[in-house]
Amino acid sequence: LRLRGRTMADRLKKVLAHVAGGDIFTKTSNSSDSVKGFELFKVPPRWVFLRIETEKGIVGWGEPNLEGYSDTVMAAVKELMELVIGQDPSRIQYIWQKIRRQKFYTGGAIIMSALAGIDQALWDIAGKTLKAPVHKLLGGAVRTRLLVYRWCGGDMNDPEDTAKEAKTLIKNTNFKLLKMNACPKMQFLDTKQAVERAEMRLKAVREAVGPNIGIGLDFHGRVKVPTAKKLMKALEKYNPLFFEEPVHPLQNSELKDLRASTHIPIATGERMFSAEEFRDLLNERSAQILQPDCSHVGGISNLFTISRMAEAYDVSMAPHCPLGPIALMSCIHVDACIPNFAFQETSMGIHYNKEGGANEEKSGCSLRRYVKNPEVFNVDEDGCIKLPSLPGLGIVIDEEEVRKAAKNGHDYKDREWELFDGTPTRW
Numbered sequence: 001l002r003l004r005g006r007t008m009a010d011r012l013k014k015v016l017a018h019v020a021g022g023d024i025f026t027k028t029s030n031s032s033d034s035v036k037g038f039e040l041f042k043v044p045p046r047w048v049f050l051r052i053e054t055e056k057g058i059v060g061w062g063e064p065n066l067e068g069y070s071d072t073v074m075a076a077v078k079e080l081m082e083l084v085i086g087q088d089p090s091r092i093q094y095i096w097q098k099i100r101r102q103k104f105y106t107g108g109a110i111i112m113s114a115l116a117g118i119d120q121a122l123w124d125i126a127g128k129t130l131k132a133p134v135h136k137l138l139g140g141a142v143r144t145r146l147l148v149y150r151w152c153g154g155d156m157n158d159p160e161d162t163a164k165e166a167k168t169l170i171k172n173t174n175f176k177l178l179k180m181n182a183c184p185k186m187q188f189l190d191t192k193q194a195v196e197r198a199e200m201r202l203k204a205v206r207e208a209v210g211p212n213i214g215i216g217l218d219f220h221g222r223v224k225v226p227t228a229k230k231l232m233k234a235l236e237k238y239n240p241l242f243f244e245e246p247v248h249p250l251q252n253s254e255l256k257d258l259r260a261s262t263h264i265p266i267a268t269g270e271r272m273f274s275a276e277e278f279r280d281l282l283n284e285r286s287a288q289i290l291q292p293d294c295s296h297v298g299g300i301s302n303l304f305t306i307s308r309m310a311e312a313y314d315v316s317m318a319p320h321c322p323l324g325p326i327a328l329m330s331c332i333h334v335d336a337c338i339p340n341f342a343f344q345e346t347s348m349g350i351h352y353n354k355e356g357g358a359n360e361e362k363s364g365c366s367l368r369r370y371v372k373n374p375e376v377f378n379v380d381e382d383g384c385i386k387l388p389s390l391p392g393l394g395i396v397i398d399e400e401e402v403r404k405a406a407k408n409g410h411d412y413k414d415r416e417w418e419l420f421d422g423t424p425t426r427w
Contacts, residue, residue: 032088033058033129038081038121040074043405045353045366046412047324048074049397052121054089060125061397063295063326064117066109067352068414076114084118090129092122096301112273112298119299120330120393127392134333134393138304141336145384149177149216150348151322152205156184159204167208169349176383177343179216180205182223182235182243185417185425189226199234206238214241214343221248221271222426228254232262242267242289242318248426255286265289270320273297278306282313289342293320295327300334307338316342322350325367329376329393336387344385346377352412370405372396 033054041049048070050062066073080099087095099115100106127134135141152169153162166178183198205215217240223231228246235243244267247254252268259266267289272278273296281287290310294303307317317340319331328346335341346367347353353366368374373396376388388394417427 032090033125035084035087035089037085038077040077041402041406042070042074042409043324043370043402044408044410046070046410047327048117049324049326049370049402050077050117050121051397051399052084052089052118052125054125058089058125058128060089060121060123060128061326061393061395062117062119062121062124062299063324063330064114065295065323065327066113067322068412069110070410070412072110073113073117076110077117080111080114080118089122089125092119092126092301095119095122096298100298107274109271109273109296112302113296116295116297116299116302119301120294120326123300123330123333124392131391133388133391134300134330135336135387138300138333138337141387142339143336143341143387145380145382145386146332146335146341147177147343147383148175148346148379148385149179149214149343149383150175150346151180151350152178153180153351157201159201162201163204163208166205170209170213174379174381174383176212177214177216177241178205178209179218179244179345182217182219183231185419185427186223186227186231187419188224190224195227195231195234198231199238202235202238202240211239215239216241216244216267218244219246220427221245223247225251225254228258229261232258232264236262236264240264244268244291245270252281252284252286255281256284259286259288265316267291267318269293270296275302275305275309279309282309282315285313287315289316289318291318291320291345293323293327294330294334295321295323300330303331303334304337307334307340311338311340314340316340318342319344321345322347322352325371325377325395326393326397328367329388329395332385332388333393348377370398370402372398 033056036053036055039051046067048065050064052060064073064077083098096119123134152166225247242265246258249271265288268287269291270293292303292306297303310317321328321331335344367377415427417425419425
């Protein structure tokens with residue numbers, strides 16, 4: 001075959017020669033942007049925001065945090081950003097793999113949480129550069145709105161108070177799903193009375209909200225293996241939406257047996273930090289709902305990877321997110337694109353915000369405090385949030401408010417629980 005005196009082979013050789021010589025790549029590189037600098041902001045109630053700016057002046061925001069270890073994660077971000085400064089921000093996967101693979105010690109809660117904020121900010125920059133919301137860059141949405149839930153009650157609330165709060169929330173908001181702690185602190189092998197107290201609490205809430213409201217139960221990993229099955233059996237008659245972390249993730253080998261003992265879906269994943277951990281959980285078919293946290297598993301990139309893995313096992317996704325607006329919107333863009341999405345956690349009403357110094361009554365909701373377009377978090381009559389439409393993550397950060405709040409920062413610390421005999425225990 002000849003084309004204007006040249007064979008197709010000749011034309012192909014010329015193209016390959018240009019590529020090998022770097023002509024094509026050089027032109028692309030000359031027109032690309034690069035990461036110029038970054039700032040970190042520690043803000044109430046217990047959050048960390050990362051601002052990354054490029055040489056072209058495009059700003060991306062991320063939320064690198066590990067509740068109770070904000071200063072440690074901030075130190076990790078500062079170290080990791082040495083690998084990012086000067087890089088082309090559009091090479092998100094290259095930067096992600098560079099951070100994840102080039103260091104000898106990698107992974108774990110701190111590094112993956114630091115990486116998460118960097119990754120989120122880079123996706124925000126990519127969307128703003130291309131003038132498209134992140135979900136379009138991930139392949140496009142499969143839904144137009146997303147079912148969300150909020151928290152109800154704290155750790156030690158009595159049945160009457162918890163039921164009253166739940167009834168008020170359902171009456172005054174559009175939420176159709178709630179989540180509450182399943183129980184207070186538990187002994188290694190607890191009594192029938194302790195199990196009955198947890199049962200009374202759920203019974204009161206179920207009677208207050210009726211049969212059509214979903215109630216997720218968070219065991220928070222505080223229940224020890226010998227008591228978990230007994231507690232699940234007592235609670236399942238009230239038709240909870242799921243049992244979350246019925247045992248601590250270090251005891252995930254017990255989940256398969258626990259799953260076989262109940263018809264209520266088992267959910268876990270907020271304290272798992274790598275795709276490999278979720279791969280092993282999926283291979284064991286130990287849980288029906290995965291709850292990776294976008295600010296703990298390495299950001300949007302890895303949350304999307306985990307979600308696609310789960311899809312192959314017909315396992316639902318309900319990303320964990322008791323954090324701020326950037327973390328939540330990062331989750332939402334992934335949620336929009338995955339067919340196996342179930343529902344999304346929000347920090348609306350969560351008791352930890354008050355412990356971190358937030359005045360929910362005064363500010364309305366901590367999620368809204370740092371954004372100029374708080375309407376993106378409006379919940380419609382079906383309990384859903386609309387798909388974001390603005391470029392990038394779809395929220396406009398109020399930098400003035402962030403800088404003002406960061407002057408005092410926050411001093412949120414984890415609880416330090418002990419059992420009645422003085423033994424330190426998980427909360």
